[in-house]
Amino acid sequence: MQRLSTGNPPLxxxxxxxxxxxxxxxxxxxxxxxxxxxxxxxxxxxxxxxRPVLYLTTLSEPLQKIxxxxxxxTFADVDRIGTEVQYETLVEPLRERPxxxxxxxxxFIERKRPSVVIIDSFKAIMxxxxxxxxxxxxxxxxxSVLTAYDATALWVGEYAHDSVSKxxxxxxxxxxxxxxxx
Amino acid sequence: MQSASAPSVSPxxxxxxxxxxxxxxxxxxxxxxxxxxxxxFAVEFAADGNQGLEAARQLRPDIVVAExxxxxxxxxSVCRALxxxxxxxxxxxxxxxxxxxxxxxxAAGADAFVRKPLDDIRLVSSIEALLAEHRRGRSNGDATP
Numbered sequence: 001m002q003r004l005s006t007g008n009p010p011l012x013x014x015x016x017x018x019x020x021x022x023x024x025x026x027x028x029x030x031x032x033x034x035x036x037x038x039x040x041x042x043x044x045x046x047x048x049x050x051r052p053v054l055y056l057t058t059l060s061e062p063l064q065k066i067x068x069x070x071x072x073x074t075f076a077d078v079d080r081i082g083t084e085v086q087y088e089t090l091v092e093p094l095r096e097r098p099x100x101x102x103x104x105x106x107x108f109i110e111r112k113r114p115s116v117v118i119i120d121s122f123k124a125i126m127x128x129x130x131x132x133x134x135x136x137x138x139x140x141x142x143x144s145v146l147t148a149y150d151a152t153a154l155w156v157g158e159y160a161h162d163s164v165s166k167x168x169x170x171x172x173x174x175x176x177x178x179x180x181x182x
Numbered sequence: 183m184q185s186a187s188a189p190s191v192s193p194x195x196x197x198x199x200x201x202x203x204x205x206x207x208x209x210x211x212x213x214x215x216x217x218x219x220x221x222x223f224a225v226e227f228a229a230d231g232n233q234g235l236e237a238a239r240q241l242r243p244d245i246v247v248a249e250x251x252x253x254x255x256x257x258x259s260v261c262r263a264l265x266x267x268x269x270x271x272x273x274x275x276x277x278x279x280x281x282x283x284x285x286x287x288x289a290a291g292a293d294a295f296v297r298k299p300l301d302d303i304r305l306v307s308s309i310e311a312l313l314a315e316h317r318r319g320r321s322n323g324d325a326t327p
Contacts, residue, residue, distance in 0.1 A: 109213065
């Protein structure tokens with residue numbers, strides 16, 4: 001199985017070389033545990049002009065804030081933003097139709113041809129869903145899109161530990177990385 | 183959508199090579215349609231193997247791209263049926279499957295095997311190479327007395 005570096009060498013060692021390519025992974029943890037920084041490390045470790053990393057922001061933090069802080073991090077080469085690492089927002093389309101997440105992601109895949117798709121925060125989209133049944137269908141549909149295309153997915157969310165047994169996204173994910181404060 | 187450049191293969195009456203895709207997953211179908219049309223092909227779909235075989239006999243596509251895991255007749259059986267019929271044996275067949283089944287695809291008579299998930303560059307370049315090879319083969323055959 002091919003592996004994709006997370007951009008974090010100690011984590012890569014724990015994971016046996018990185019995340020499995022073409023898999024769906026959840027990065028979970030409470031606010032402040034480093035989820036977004038890990039996602040950005042992975043983005044800058046894997047983006048290329050031919051196959052960029054697509055970083056989709058939702059209703060967790062404004063895109064301006066994410067990119068603003070990003071420039072303070074040593075691994076983030078801002079010259080690569082917009083070509084090798086592409087930031088887009090799902091805020092407006094999802095406010096109107098949260099059930100259209102899969103269609104939005106498919107449209108981005110067609111236009112961008114990404115090697116990695118990061119959705120941050122995935123959990124925030126759940127809070128827009130009208131009910132649990134609609135959310136389960138949305139999760140299934142977006143997982144189907146991401147499985148169809150040769151891309152590795154990272155769903156970032158402020159999930160608590162007990163979410164694993166309760167939410168449908170954990171049933172379809174191939175891998176789960178939980179970050180905690182020590 | 184970006185403008186599509188024409189592939190370097192023999193055109194159908196519409197001016198584009200025709201691909202018949204046998205695929206039941208709607209998300210895969212959506213992405214296949216986008217990337218194959220963007221590459222300049224005309225694309226038709228069948229959602230199961232029986233429909234795929236019937237469509238291949240009627241449409242006579244330049245190439246059939248078939249998943250093995252489809253309802254009814256599986257993709258390998260579609261391939262065997264096409265290759266064993268003198269009327270359809272010249273249709274190029276590419277098995278495009280989530281299964282690691284290259285040997286089985288070759289044994290069924292497939293011209294090529296590509297493993298999922300969909301990598302658009304790999305899929306399009308495989309189709310273009312197969313059709314170009316097929317065209318060269320026909321040209322050589324036509325030149326033989």
